[in-house]
Amino acid sequence: MTLLAVRGLTIAFPWEGGWRPVVRGVSLAVERGEIFGLVGESGSGKTLTALAILGLLPPNARVMGGSIELQGPEAGETVDLLTLGPRELRRVRGGRIGLVFQEPATALNPAYTLGFQVVEAVRAHRTLSRREARDEAVRLLDRVALPDARRRLDDYPHQLSGGQAQRVMIAMALAGGPDLLLADEPTTALDVTLQAQILELLEDLRRDLGLSVLLITHDLGVVAETCDRVAVMHAGEIVEEAAVEALFRAPAHPYTRALLAAVPRLGAAEDRT
Ligand SMILES: Nc1ncnc2c1ncn2[C@@H]1O[C@H](COP(=O)(O)OP(=O)(O)OP(=O)(O)O)[C@@H](O)[C@H]1O
Numbered sequence: 677m678t679l680l681a682v683r684g685l686t687i688a689f690p691w692e693g694g695w696r697p698v699v700r701g702v703s704l705a706v707e708r709g710e711i712f713g714l715v716g717e718s719g720s721g722k723t724l725t726a727l728a729i730l731g732l733l734p735p736n737a738r739v740m741g742g743s744i745e746l747q748g749p750e751a752g753e754t755v756d757l758l759t760l761g762p763r764e765l766r767r768v769r770g771g772r773i774g775l776v777f778q779e780p781a782t783a784l785n786p787a788y789t790l791g792f793q794v795v796e797a798v799r800a801h802r803t804l805s806r807r808e809a810r811d812e813a814v815r816l817l818d819r820v821a822l823p824d825a826r827r828r829l830d831d832y833p834h835q836l837s838g839g840q841a842q843r844v845m846i847a848m849a850l851a852g853g854p855d856l857l858l859a860d861e862p863t864t865a866l867d868v869t870l871q872a873q874i875l876e877l878l879e880d881l882r883r884d885l886g887l888s889v890l891l892i893t894h895d896l897g898v899v900a901e902t903c904d905r906v907a908v909m910h911a912g913e914i915v916e917e918a919a920v921e922a923l924f925r926a927p928a929h930p931y932t933r934a935l936l937a938a939v940p941r942l943g944a945a946e947d948r949t
């Protein structure tokens with residue numbers, strides 16, 4: 677069943693007295709419980725697509741057309757996120773849709789302890805006492821396998837390694853009980869070993885919590901490791917969408933073939949199967 681359906685999304689910026697579309701008629705559907713990859717080179721429009729879903733586009737951006745439908749929570753219910761006001765969007769953000777960004781170090785506030793930040797994330801979406809929220813924070817940090825979670829609540833972000841900081845960010849993204857995690861280059865800032873661990877965590881969460889993940893990356897190796905389906909973005913458009921095995925076996929679009937040819941690691945990814 678489809679959880680999120682983006683249809684015909686077009687986003688433009690002011691340009692020489694008119695509007696220049698940089699995301700052009702993008703359509704994609706994320707099913708419940710799947711990890712969907714959105715891949716493409718720098719500047720292809722991946723982040724803008726994600727920001728539109730979250731109602732976080734820069735003020736000078738304009739949505740020229742399209743819809744972004746989120747299903748549920750009740751069966752048969754859908755809402756077009758593009759029609760929501762700022763208050764309703766704030767409830768969706770961090771609520772039904774959890775966010776994971778590239779740079780955990782900059783997304784965490786250096787002035788506050790982990791405990792404070794995770795507790796705040798919990799209390800933003802649920803009415804719990806301080807003590808209950810603190811227990812919930814520990815549960816979330818355990819869930820993302822931060823070692824020794826309870827003891828670390830009083831640590832500050834600078835006391836975390838990059839991989840641990842990304843785990844804390846994911847715990848915060850889970851705080852509102854989301855159906856969808858939207859992760860924009862969540863592992864790009866990490867070395868290869870940590871990257872694999874974080875991707876494994878996303879797969880665990882999908883399996884254990886039935887989460888859907890929209891995973892944005894420029895790295896086809898990440899897609900090969902993690903995703904069920906993938907859409908390839910090029911110059912503001914989706915040029916191909918396919919199951920991951922199908923894409924790697926028989927890429928249909930010339931741009932996808934070029935992208936595949938440029939990634940030496942994919943030989944290794946294929947050997948795995
Ligand atoms: N505030 C802005 N004003 C004008 N143009 C913008 C603005 N933000 C983004 N763009 C343009 O929109 C296009 C898509 O940008 P976007 O950030 O979505 O790309 P991306 O695929 O996420 O790239 P990357 O892999 O580098 O993160 C780019 O060509 C960029 O120049």
Ligand SMILES: [Mg+2]
Binds near residue numbers: 722723724860
């Ligand atoms: Mg981006």
